Every structure is written in C-alpha cells, then in structure tokens.
Amino acid sequence: xxxxxxxxxxxxxxxxxxxxxxxxxxxxxxxxxxxxxxxxxxxxxxxxxxxxxxxxxxxxxxxxxxxxxxxxxxxxxxxxxxxxxxxxxxxxxxxxxxxxxxxxxxxxxxxxxxxxxxxxxxxxxxxxxxxxxxxxxxxxxxxxxxxxxxxxxxxxxxxxxxxxxxxxxxxxxxxxxxxxxxxxxxxxxxxxxxxxxxxxxxxxxxxxxxxxxxxxxxxxxxxxxxxxxxxxxxxxxxxxxxxxxxxxxxxxxxxxxxxxxxxxxxxxxxxxxxxxxxxxxxxxx
Amino acid sequence: xxxxxxxxxxxxxxxxxxxxxxxxxxxxxxxxxxxxxxxxxxxxxxxxxxxxxxxxxxxxxxxxxxxxxxxxxxxxxxxxxxxxxxxxxxxxxxxxxxxxxxxxxxxxxxxxxxxxxxxxxxxxxxxxxxxxxxxxxxxxxxxxxxxxxxxxxxxxxxxxxxxxxxxxxxxxxxxxxxxxxxxxxxxxxxxxxxxxxxxxxxxxxxxxxxxxxxxxxxxxxxxxxxxxxxxxxxxxxxxxxxxxxxxxxxxxxxxxxxxxxxxxxxxxxxxxxxxxxxxxxxxxxxxxx
Numbered sequence: 001x002x003x004x005x006x007x008x009x010x011x012x013x014x015x016x017x018x019x020x021x022x023x024x025x026x027x028x029x030x031x032x033x034x035x036x037x038x039x040x041x042x043x044x045x046x047x048x049x050x051x052x053x054x055x056x057x058x059x060x061x062x063x064x065x066x067x068x069x070x071x072x073x074x075x076x077x078x079x080x081x082x083x084x085x086x087x088x089x090x091x092x093x094x095x096x097x098x099x100x101x102x103x104x105x106x107x108x109x110x111x112x113x114x115x116x117x118x119x120x121x122x123x124x125x126x127x128x129x130x131x132x133x134x135x136x137x138x139x140x141x142x143x144x145x146x147x148x149x150x151x152x153x154x155x156x157x158x159x160x161x162x163x164x165x166x167x168x169x170x171x172x173x174x175x176x177x178x179x180x181x182x183x184x185x186x187x188x189x190x191x192x193x194x195x196x197x198x199x200x201x202x203x204x205x206x207x208x209x210x211x212x213x214x215x216x217x218x219x220x221x222x223x224x225x226x227x228x229x230x231x232x233x234x235x236x237x238x239x240x241x242x243x244x245x246x247x248x249x250x251x252x253x254x255x256x257x258x259x260x261x262x263x264x265x266x267x268x269x270x271x272x273x274x275x276x277x278x279x280x281x282x283x284x285x
Numbered sequence: 286x287x288x289x290x291x292x293x294x295x296x297x298x299x300x301x302x303x304x305x306x307x308x309x310x311x312x313x314x315x316x317x318x319x320x321x322x323x324x325x326x327x328x329x330x331x332x333x334x335x336x337x338x339x340x341x342x343x344x345x346x347x348x349x350x351x352x353x354x355x356x357x358x359x360x361x362x363x364x365x366x367x368x369x370x371x372x373x374x375x376x377x378x379x380x381x382x383x384x385x386x387x388x389x390x391x392x393x394x395x396x397x398x399x400x401x402x403x404x405x406x407x408x409x410x411x412x413x414x415x416x417x418x419x420x421x422x423x424x425x426x427x428x429x430x431x432x433x434x435x436x437x438x439x440x441x442x443x444x445x446x447x448x449x450x451x452x453x454x455x456x457x458x459x460x461x462x463x464x465x466x467x468x469x470x471x472x473x474x475x476x477x478x479x480x481x482x483x484x485x486x487x488x489x490x491x492x493x494x495x496x497x498x499x500x501x502x503x504x505x506x507x508x509x510x511x512x513x514x515x516x517x518x519x520x521x522x523x524x525x526x527x528x529x530x531x532x533x534x535x536x537x538x539x540x541x542x543x544x545x546x547x548x549x550x551x552x553x554x555x556x557x558x559x560x561x562x563x564x565x566x567x568x569x570x571x572x573x574x
Contacts, residue, residue: 012292053326053357071483079328080305110408193331193555
C-alpha cells in the first residue's frame with residue numbers, strides 16, 4: 001500500500017501567522033501533474049491529534065497520488081506550532097484556517113476543500129459558515145456530535161486519575177460539574193497534560209453539530225462503526241436528519257474500523273482512506 | 286536565548302522522515318536527539334517533546350526530534366523500537382550536517398525509545414550521553430511481578446478498597462481469577478520452567494529483552510541519566526529487574542550514571558510540574574559534564 005501511494009516528499013515548513021508560526025506539511029501531486037484540487041486538513045483535539053497522525057498522513061499521500069494537494073496545518077498551541085495549548089482559542093484556530101486558505105490560494109489555482117476529523121470537523125464547519133470563500137466540498141471524519149459531551153469525556157480523563165477505579169457514578173457527575181464550575185469562574189484546568197483555558201472550554205461546550213449547517217457545498221460524512229452492518233449512533237442519526245431537512249447536500253458513509261483517533265496503539269484504516277479518496281474518483285468519471 | 290525552529294525532511298533508505306530542529310543562535314557543542322517511544326509521534330504525549338525541545342534550545346542546546354519510518358508524518362511501514370538502527374543513524378547524520386558546531390550528542394528516550402537508544406548507543410562514539418525515562422523491559426513474567434507488587438499492594442493498603450469489600454461492591458470472582466493468572470506468571474511453576482529449559486538449548490539468538498539491554502549497557506561507555514516515575518508499572522518493572530540482578534546493579538552504580546525519581550509522576554509525565562522537572566533535570570545534567 002505504501003509503495004502504491006509513494007509520491008514526491010511532502011514539504012514541511014513554518015507559516016508565519018498571528019502570535020508566531022504554524023507548522024505545515026504540504027503534499028503535492030506527482031511532479032508534472034496538474035492539480036485537480038487542494039484540501040486543508042483540520043486535526044482533532046488533544047492527544048486525538050497524535051493518535052490519528054498516521055492516518056492523516058496515509059490519507060494525504062493517497063490524495064496526492066490522485067492529483068490533489070493537501071495542506072496539513074498544526075493549529076496554534078498544537079503539535080509543532082507556536083504557543084501554549086492553554087493560550088489557544090477557538091477564534092485563533094479559525095483564523096489559522098483562514099491563513100492556511102490564503103497560503104493555498106496564492107499558490108494553487110484549483111478548488112479548495114476542507115477535511116476535518118472529530119473536533120476538527122466541527123471547526124471546519126464553523127469556519128465554512130463564517131467564511132466567504134468558495135468551498136469545493138467538506139469531508140468530515142467522525143465529527144463530534146455535541147461539544148458538551150465531548151468536553152465531559154475529556155474532563156473525565158482527569159477524574160480517572162483522581163478517583164480510584166472511577167466506578168461511583170454520582171461522584172463522576174459532581175466531578176465534571178465541579179470542574180466546569182471552576183472553569184466558569186475563570187480558572188484554567190490541567191487535563192491529561194493539557195492546560196484547558198476557560199474560554200476554550202466554553203467555546204467547545206456550546207458546539208452542536210446539528211446547528212453547524214453548511215448548504216453551499218457537498219458535505220461527505222464518514223462515520224467509523226465497529227463492524228459491518230452496524231448503524232451509526234442515535235445522536236449522529238439525528239444530526240443527519242436535521243441536516244437533510246435543512247438542505248445540506250449530505251453524503252453519508254459508514255466504514256467498519258477501529259476508532260484510530262483513540263486506540264491504545266496506532267491503528268490504520270485503509271478502508272477509510274480508499275473510501276475517502278473515492279469521492280474525487282467519482283467526480284472525475 | 287533566541288532559537289529558530291527548522292522543519293526538515295530527512296531521507297532514510299527509500300523513505301522520507303520528517304523532523305524539527307530547534308537551533309539556538311549560539312549553540313553548545315552537545316546536542317540532544319529526542320527519540321519517540323510508544324504510540325506517539327515527534328511532539329510526544331501532550332506535546333512534552335515539543336516543549337522539552339524549546340526549553341533546551343532556549344538555553345543553547347540544539348535539539349532534533351523526528352518521526353521514524355512508519356510513524357507520524359514519516360513514510361514507510363510501521364516498525365517496532367527493535368528495528369530503529371537505520372532511522373537513528375540517518376537522523377544523527379543529518380543532525381551533524383545541519384549543526385556543524387556539534388561534537389557529541391545525547392539521546393533522550395521515553396519507554397521503548399529508551400530501550401532503542403540503549404541498543405544503539407554503543408555503536409556510535411558520538412553518542413556520549415543517554416537520558417533513559419521509564420525504560421521498557423517488558424516480559425510477561427516481569428510485568429506480572431510489578432503488577433502484583435505495586436497494584437495489589439497499593440489496593441490492599443487503600444481504604445477505598447476495603448470500603449468496597451465491606452459494602453459488598455467488590456467482585457471477588459473477577460479479582461481472584463485475575464490474581465491467580467498474575468501469580469502464575471510471576472511465579473513460574475514446573476511446567477513453565479520445563480518449557481524454558483528446552484528452549485534454552487537454542488537460546489543464543491533469542492535472548493530476552495532484559496538480557497539484550499544488559500549486554501548493550503555493558504558495551505556503552507558514555508554517561509546515563511535514568512529518570513523513573515513512581516506511578517508507572519513500566520518503571521516499576523525496570524526497577525524490579527535491577528533489584529533482582531547484581532549485574533544490572535553493578536552497571537547502574539557506575540559513577541557515570543545519575544538518577545532522578547519522580548515519586549508522584551505517571552508514565553508520560555502528564556502534569557506541567559512533572560514535565561518541567563524532567564526538562565530542568567535533563568538540562569542541568571547535560572550541562573554538568
């Protein structure tokens with residue numbers, strides 16, 4: 001599989017941006033090819049970004065081999081970019097995507113698409129809603145459905161360290177509630193090695209996939225399920241219905257795979273890479 | 286002190302690897318190569334390696350961290366820590382080329398990267414120091430021993446454990462079963478001993494991980510800083526191994542070996558206080574010789 005997708009090396013570089021630099025990796029089509037399009041990859045939150053790095057690279061190489069450029073950007077305070085995670089904000093991240101967009105627009109004359117994973121999927125949608133740029137399509141990998149439950153699960157990582165065996169249900173609830181109260185009072189909180197700023201927590205808490213409607217370009221939603229024949233979660237299905245009722249040009253695909261953004265060891269899902277690359281193959285036919 | 290960060294594409298055999306060089310304006314002659322361990326890429330869990338590199342560069346120490354083949358952004362098929370010889374060699378060659386002022390370097394590795402660093406260190410004279418954090422010496426038997434001692438003992442001493450027992454919420458059946466399995470591994474019975482005796486006839490090529498690490502340690506002539514976490518089974522397993530072997534104890538008692546233990550810390554040093562203690566411990570040690 002690797003040799004099949006082997007193309008020219010990607011170009012790593014630092015992009016000057018607000019408050020320093022952003023690490024970027026640009027994957028170009030094979031030399032001499034014309035760009036069929038370009039994509040901006042929007043990574044997930046915290047260690048989910050680390051765990052999915054390999055899959056992002058596999059997908060980017062597959063896109064490049066098919067004639068698409070991919071710009072991977074580490075958002076402010078993440079990965080190799082400038083800044084501390086605790087100083088990042090949702091709006092800085094949206095402006096980072098705008099900077100990535102300009103960089104691409106200046107260099108490549110081809111339609112630009114967005115591709116986001118987990119919380120990055122919601123950031124891509126939110127960016128698309130507030131941007132006037134012509135977006136070719138949006139690819140979502142396992143979008144977070146509710147920012148509130150996502151944040152609760154993140155906060156529980158801290159509880160897991162605090163409560164032995166973490167079995168008492170009531171303690172859990174008061175635990176994350178107490179943490180939310182501390183955040184609301186303006187105190188940053190260290191969770192699983194990440195300093196969570198009150199503003200960041202508040203921004204995530206109010207995110208609802210169902211409300212992030214994008215109707216001006218096709219949206220391709222890839223949902224990973226445990227095994228073939230399984231359906232998506234009820235919460236996810238509700239969002240699908242809401243989007244369709246509101247005129248989103250939605251294409252949903254379920255792919256059986258391990259949840260590679262959260263597995264203990266690095267997991268690959270070639271099926272997802274092939275299914276995702278296929279979107280553009282169909283376009284060419 | 287000012288430093289710049291340089292994004293690098295490094296060639297290794299038929300693959301491209303990606304890395305970040307943190308380069309101080311006025312650079313020391315001793316650099317640090319951070320090698321990634323576990324299921325991580327070059328930024329490390331909760332960005333520990335990114336922040337460590339910036340700390341070291343800010344006091345004049347150049348740092349290279351990279352994704353070996355099959356990991357993170359780098360090309361190639363996934364590989365284990367036992368198969369990093371070429372990747373380390375390619376990264377070191379490039380590091381010396383990028384920073385002409387370098388004369389020697391320290392490899393910094395956490396978990397299985399510490400084991401990989403130890404395997405590689407005696408093969409390259411330019412490697413004068415190793416920072417080994419929670420080295421990985423996993424064998425089934427050693428893991429079970431560490432688990433028994435530190436997990437069960439901690440639980441038995443914990444009031445919460447007894448509250449559960451008294452309130453009837455403790456699952457005896459499950460606990461007993463897993464305890465029995467663990468004990469079987471820790472105290473190999475006749476069956477297991479007989480099987481390993483047979484294997485012993487052709488054992489030369491199949492030395493266990495701890496044996497090969499001991500061999501690598503005995504060949505290495507440079508300095509070592511061993512950093513361990515109190516709340517980490519990997520570290521406990523390593524320390525148990527050392528306790529049970531005179532040879533390990535002798536080698537680690539050498540004057541070139543320093544130690545730092547963080548009694549509260551977990552495997553990946555997931556609090557700012559622990560991360561900072563490791564960063565300062567590393568830079569102090571590098572500047573002390």
